Amino acid sequence: MRALLLIVLGLAVGAMGATFAFSALRQGTPYHRGVMAVMxxxxxxxxxxxxxxxxxxxxxxxxxxxxxxxxxxIEEAFPSMDKGFYDAARQLDTAxxxxxxAAPATCAALTVALKPVSDACQSCHQNFR
Ligand code: HEC
Known part of the structure; x- marks a missing residue:
C-alpha cells in the first residue's frame, strides 16, 4: 500500500515537473530574473x-x-541594453x-563595505527597472 502511494506521488510530481518545464520553455528562460534572485x-x-x-x-x-x-x-542575462545599463553593472562590480x-571581519566593517554595493543595486534599479 505504501509502495503504491509512493508510485502515485512520484507520477504526480513528475507530471507537475513536466508542466513547469513546458511553461518555462514557452516563456523563454527567465535568466535575468534568476540572476537578480541569486544576488x-x-x-x-x-x-x-x-x-x-x-x-x-x-x-x-x-x-x-x-x-x-x-x-x-548580469551582462549575459541582459543582452541588448543601453550603455548606461552596463555602466551600472560595472559600478556594482567595482563596489x-x-x-x-576590504575583507570585513566585523559587523561594523561589513556595514561599511555593503553600503556601496546596495547603492549600486539601487541606482541601477532606479534607472532601469
Ligand atoms: C545593471 C543594472 C542592475 C543592477 C546593478 C542590479 N539590478 Fe536588480 N534588477 C535590474 C532590472 C532591470 C530588474 C528588472 C528585471 C525584470 O523585471 O525583468 C531587476 C530586478 C531585480 C529583482 C526582482 C527580480 C524579479 O524576479 O522580478 C531583485 C530581487 C533584484 N533586482 C535584486 C538586485 C540586487 C540585490 C542587486 C545588487 C546586488 C541588483 N539587483 C543589482 C537591474 C539591476
Missing part, C-alpha cells in the same frame, strides 16, 4: 548576519565571492571588488 539571496544572507551580529570574516568573504560571480552574469578587498 538578492546572497545580499539577504549578509544582511541577516548583520542583524544577528554574527559577522564571520571567512563566511563573509565566501558570500561576497558568490555575489561577485552572480553579478558577473563588490572594493568590499572584497
Amino acid at each position: 538578492q539571496h546572497h545580499v539577504g544572507v549578509l544582511r541577516n548576519s548583520l542583524r544577528s551580529q554574527q559577522c564571520d570574516g571567512p563566511a563573509t568573504a565566501a558570500r561576497l565571492a558568490r555575489l561577485t560571480s552572480a553579478a558577473a552574469d 563588490l571588488a572594493g568590499a572584497t578587498k
